Amino acid sequence: MVGADGQLPLPWLGKPLQDALRTQRGHALLVHGAQGTGQYELSLCLAQAWLCEGEGAQMPCGTCASCHLVQARSHPDLLVLVPEALRESLGWGGADDGDDEKSSKAKPSKEIKVEAVRTAVSFAQSTSARGQGKVVVIHPAERMNAISANTLLKTLEEPPGVARFVLSCGAPDALLPTIRSRCQAVALGLPPADVASGWLAQHKVAQPEVMLAAAGGQPLEALAWVQDGIDAVSWTRFPKQVAGGEAAPVAGWPLPLLIEALQKLCHDAMCVASGAPPRYFPPAALPAGATLPALAAWSKALRDAQRHAEHPWNMPVMAESLVLQAAQALKSPLAAKPPSVHSAR
DSSP: OTTTTTOOHHHHHHHHHHHHHOOOOOEEEEEEETSSOHHHHHHHHHHHHHOOOOOSSSOOOOHHHHHHHHHHHOOEEEEEEHHHHHHHHTTSOOOOSHHHHHHHHSSSSBBBHHHHHHHHHHHHHSSOOOSSSSEEEEEEGBOOOOOHHHHHHHHSOOTTTTEEEEEEEOOOSSSOHHHTSSEEEEOOOOOHHHHHHHHHHHOOOSSHHHHHTTTOOOOOHHHHHHHHTTOOOHHHHHHHHHHHHHGGGTTSSSSHHHHHHHHHHHHHEEEEEHOOOOOOOOGGGGGOOOOOOHHHHHHHHHHHHHEEEEEEEEHHHHHHHHHHHHHHHHSSSSSSOOOOOGGGG
């Protein structure tokens, strides 16, 4: 959200925010784009602009009482719906279900539950406390299950009063078509590489160009990786360590992240084998000699592993199994069938 100094939370959001405010036609916007580019931040800036009480400014002023309330996450006319698992990391406190004993035992949900959507519908139907309307932000909107989405649908069809909705989404195809059709789409593309790299450098990321490429041009994703302990040095070493069968350096990585890194390595190895430039790794970091049949078999094995990434695997054993798959695919001239990941249960 826009601060008291007028600065945007991310420097590349200025034009998308101006364009969205200028072209807004309906009461519901769907902000979508690649993960890690700032859909959530843009959605909050839109909400702040709609609630802003500054004189004559279309952009949020950052200094009025309403903007201060948004910045403090205490505006009475703003409701932000996020899954329980994301509330604390996004600054909205922990899970709040009214039952401390139950919540202490239950794993925070990664879905936006129907009860939360019903609360949002009731919120949108109530009178505005400060007279600027009501705003509901839903992030990530694809985390609504079918029941939650259908609960929201009628309100999107017949919005109450001056209520507005912003759905922040990294996978719009995962939303119900009826939800998408009732929202004005706001596409958020990848930021310019120089702007994103400069922002990463301001956040003390070494070799920001390497990490930006590693994250597919998504600066927030790159910063999250660095905060998880994956820097440019470890990323550059990763391909040849994996090709050499070294599982120890990645045994502590979260499994979804390890699988994603291996998928990116497989992609770049396919590019090299086809005579195309790699996307995620520096060319000099990639091992040579892999064949397309072996890489295709490895790619399929990684897709299978990704479907089971949330299982409670024995992580050191799982990492060793995945690295063995990679070493075979990157070295063998034959499309040998990779070992099953299910042995790591």
